[in-house]
Amino acid sequence: MDQTSYRTLDAGGIREFLAGLPAIATRLGGVPEQWQVHEVSDGNLNNVFLVTGPAGEVCLKQSLPHVRVDPSWKMPLDRTYFEAAWLAAIGPLVGELTTEYLHFDPELYVLVVESLSGHTVLRTALMQGADWPEVAPRIGTFVARACFGTSLLARPFEDVFDARRIFAANQALTRITLDLVFDDPYRDHPRNHWHDPALSPIVQDIRTSAAALLAVENLRRRFLSQPQALLHGDLHTGSIMSTADDTRVIDGEFALYGPIGFDCGMFVGNLVLHFFATPDLAARQAVLRDIASFWHSFHEQFMALWNANDAPPPGTLRPLAYGPAAHVVQQAFMDEVMADTIGFAAIEIIRRLIGYAHTADFDTITDPRLRATCRAGALAFAYYVLDHLADMRTIADFLSCLGENERKGI
C-alpha cells in the first residue's frame, strides 16, 4: 500500500479533493468554496465528515495512521480499503439497506459514500426511546442477503475463495476483534475496565467457569475457522443508522469471512444491552419483540434465497440430495447459525461491560446504584448463557431466559 502521498485531510483539503472528482462535485453542486464541511466522527477509529453543497451532500471517511481516540495506538491505513471492498461486495445484494458507494481513493484512504440525512445512529435512537418495530427485521433481511449472497450456497467456490483472499488481509481489525472481544475480558488486561464493583464477582465467576471458558474458546475458534460468508464484522447498534422508515448498515471496515452467527450475535447482543439499560417494562418487551423479529426475518429470507427453485442459486454447494433430505441439511445449517448467534451475543455483552470499548446505553440511567444493578444484570445474564450454552440452542430458549429478567424487572 503506497503511503507516500497520504496526508490527513482538513476541511480545505477535503474541498480540494472532492473538487477533483467530477461526479461528486456535480452531486454537491455550486463551487467548492460553497461546500460546508462538518465533522461527525463519533467512533474510535476514523475521521468522518459530511460535505454539503447547494445541490447535495456526501459523507467522507478517512483512515488515520492511528486509533482516532488514541494516537499512541498505531494502526495501518487500510481499513477504509476494506470498508470500500465490503460495500462493493454487499451493496448489490442488499440494495437500500446500506449506503451508496461513490468513490475510494487508495492513496489517501478516503471513502466517499451517500450521506444519510434525518437518520440517527440506532443506539442513540434507542436511548432516546424510539420504538421502530421495522428496524430489527430489516437488519435480519440485511444479514440474510449479504451472507447468503457471499457464501458457497450462492457463488461458485472460485468467487468465494477470491473474496476470502481479499478479506483475509484485513488483519489489523480482525486482531482487534480477537483481542478485545475474545481475549482481554477473560483475563487481567490493562485495556479492561469497569466502574461498578457489583460486576467484579461476576467477572471472577466467568473467569473461573470451565464451561464458560470452553464456550469462549469454541466461539473464538469458530470465528477464525468458519469462513461461511462475508460478515460486516462489527454489527452493533452503532453501525446502523435509521429513521422509522429507512434503515442503513454502515461502517463495514471490520469485514471478514466468518460464521454468519457472528453478525447475528453482535446485533442481538447489543439489543440485549439496551434491554438491560432500559428499566421500562414496555421498552423491554419491545426488545424481546425485536430479537424475535430479527431472527424470524433473517431465517425466512435466508431460506427463501436458498429455496429459490425458479432460479436456483449457482453456488458450488447446491444440494446433491433433494426433497426431504435437502431439508435436513438446511435445518442443520440454520441450527448451527442459531447456536452461534446465542454464543456470540453473550460474549459481545460481556466485552461491552468489562472490556475496552463500552457502549453508551447505560448512560441514560442517572441513579448510579440502579445503573450498577442493570449492568450487573446484563453481565449475569451473559454469564448464564455462556455457562449453559449446551442447553440453550434456540432463540426461543434465549428469549425465555431473557424474559425472566423482564418479568423480574430490575
Place this chain on the structure above:
Amino acid sequence: MDQTSYRTLDAGGIREFLAGLPAIATRLGGVPEQWQVHEVSDGNLNNVFLVTGPAGEVCLKQSLPHVRVDPSWKMPLDRTYFEAAWLAAIGPLVGELTTEYLHFDPELYVLVVESLSGHTVLRTALMQGADWPEVAPRIGTFVARACFGTSLLARPFEDVFDARRIFAANQALTRITLDLVFDDPYRDHPRNHWHDPALSPIVQDIRTSAAALLAVENLRRRFLSQPQALLHGDLHTGSIMSTADDTRVIDGEFALYGPIGFDCGMFVGNLVLHFFATPDLAARQAVLRDIASFWHSFHEQFMALWNANDAPPPGTLRPLAYGPAAHVVQQAFMDEVMADTIGFAAIEIIRRLIGYAHTADFDTITDPRLRATCRAGALAFAYYVLDHLADMRTIADFLSCLGENERKGI
C-alpha cells in the same frame, strides 16, 4: 503469472536450464553434456524427469498448459508454484518425511527437488507385496506435523490467514478435486467409467440413498469451509515414495487449507483399496494394522505437539481453559478429525472405482471375475460406510466393519 518466456523443456532444455543454476550444477557435478535426463512421468498432470550427473541427481517437475495425459484438457501452469509453496511451508515441519526443496522457476514453472533413489511409489510397492509396517505410522507423523504446524493451534492467526490467502488461489486443482471427488461419481457424467457390471447396482444404490448423498454433501461443504490446516490435498499411495526405512511424501500440488481429516481420509481410503485388491488374508491383516497404526501415530503426535507445555505453541488458539477442560476441547477436535477421516476415506474409495481417475491396485488380480468381485466389495464397503456415517465415528468402528470383510475373505 507471466507466461511470455514459458516453454516446455526437453532433455536439452533441461540441461541448459540446470546449467544456469550454480548450486544445482555443482550438485550434479561434471559438465552438462554428461548429465543423463530420464523421464519418469507416470501421473496425469506434469512432466517429471530425473537428471543424473557424475556427482548427484535431482528431480525436475514442469507443469504443462494442459493435463499431461489429455492435451485437450487445458490447465493453468501454476500447479508447480503451489507445490513449491507447499514444500516451502511444510518442509521445515516434517523434515525428512518429504523431499528437499532446491529451486523454483516462476516463468518456466519448473520445480527442482531432491531425487529419491531406491524409493518406490508406495502403491507400486504394495502391489508388489511389500510389507513395510513403519510406513503408515510415518505418514501419521507427517500429517500430524504438517497440519498442526500450519494451523491456528501453532501459529498466530496472521500467519495462518496469509497462508490461506496463498493457497486459496490454487483454484484449478481444487476445482478438479471438487469435480472428480465430490461431484461426478454422484451423477451421470462422461468422465465416470467402470468396466465391471457388478458395480452398477451399487452405483445406483449410492445415487439414490438420501443418507449417502447427505454425507457427501456435508463432506463437500467441510472440504471447502473448514480451513483447519495446510493439507497435501492428494495424499494417496501414489503420492508417497518409500523404502522399508525411509518414507517421503511428494507431489503437493493440490495443497489447500482444509479439514485435516481430508488428508487422513485419502490415505486411509487408498489403503482400503489395497485391502480389497489383495485377496490374501495376511496382506489384508497388514492393511488393518496399517490403518490402525497410521491413526495411532497421527493422534499421538498431534496431541504431543498440542501439549508441549515446556514450549507452548504460540498459536492464536492457545487454550483459555486449562486442566480437564482443555482435554474436552482436544477430544472434540480429534473426534471431528476422526469422523472426517472416515467420511473422506469412503468418498475416495468410491471415486477411485467409478470416477475419472482409477488406481492400479486391482490390476494385480488376473481373474476378471475375481477382480470384479473385489471391486464390488470395495464399493459396497464405501457405500455402507457413507450410509452409516452417523453410527461410525471411530477408527475402531471403521476397522471392525472392514475386518468383517477380511474374515469373509472375498
